[in-house]
Amino acid sequence: xxxxxxxxxxxxxxxxxxxxxxxxxxxxxxxxxxxxxxxxxxxxxxxxxxxxxxxxxxxxxxxxxxxxxxxxxxxxxxxxxxxxxxxxxxxxxxxxxxxxxxxxxxxx
Numbered sequence: 001x002x003x004x005x006x007x008x009x010x011x012x013x014x015x016x017x018x019x020x021x022x023x024x025x026x027x028x029x030x031x032x033x034x035x036x037x038x039x040x041x042x043x044x045x046x047x048x049x050x051x052x053x054x055x056x057x058x059x060x061x062x063x064x065x066x067x068x069x070x071x072x073x074x075x076x077x078x079x080x081x082x083x084x085x086x087x088x089x090x091x092x093x094x095x096x097x098x099x100x101x102x103x104x105x106x107x108x
Contacts, residue, residue, distance in 0.1 A: 053100045057081070062101035065093050070101065 057063065061073050063083060071083035074090060081098050084090050 050099065054095060054098065057098070057100065063098045064101050066097035066099070069093075 057073060057076065059073050059075060062070070063073055063081070064070050065083070069083070069085055069091070071085040071091070073081055074084050075082045076095075079095055080092050081095055082090055082092050083098070
C-alpha cells in the first residue's frame with residue numbers, strides 16, 4: 001500500500017510539472033500575440049498607407065521631406081522626386097524621404 005501511494009504521488013507531481021511546461025509555452029505564445037497585435041501589425045498598416053500615398057503622388061502635390069522641407073512636386077523619377085520649395089528653387093530628394101503634406105491629405 002505504501003508503494004502505491006508513492007507511485008500516485010510521483011504521477012501527480014509529473015502531471016503538475018507537465019502542466020507547468022505547457023503553461024509557460026502558452027504564456028509565451030500569448031505575449032507574442034499581444035506584441036503582434038499591439039505593435040507589429042499597426043506599424044505594418046502605417047507603412048502600407050505611406051507606400052500607397054507615395055505611389056499616388058503626382059506633380060503639383062504638396063509634400064514634406066523627412067528633413068521638414070515643404071514644397072510642391074515638379075517631377076517624379078524612379079527613385080527621386082524634384083521638389084520646388086520656392087520660386088525657381090528646386091531640390092532633388094530620395095522618394096523614401098518624402099511624405100504627403102498633412103494639409104494635402106485632409107483636403108482629399
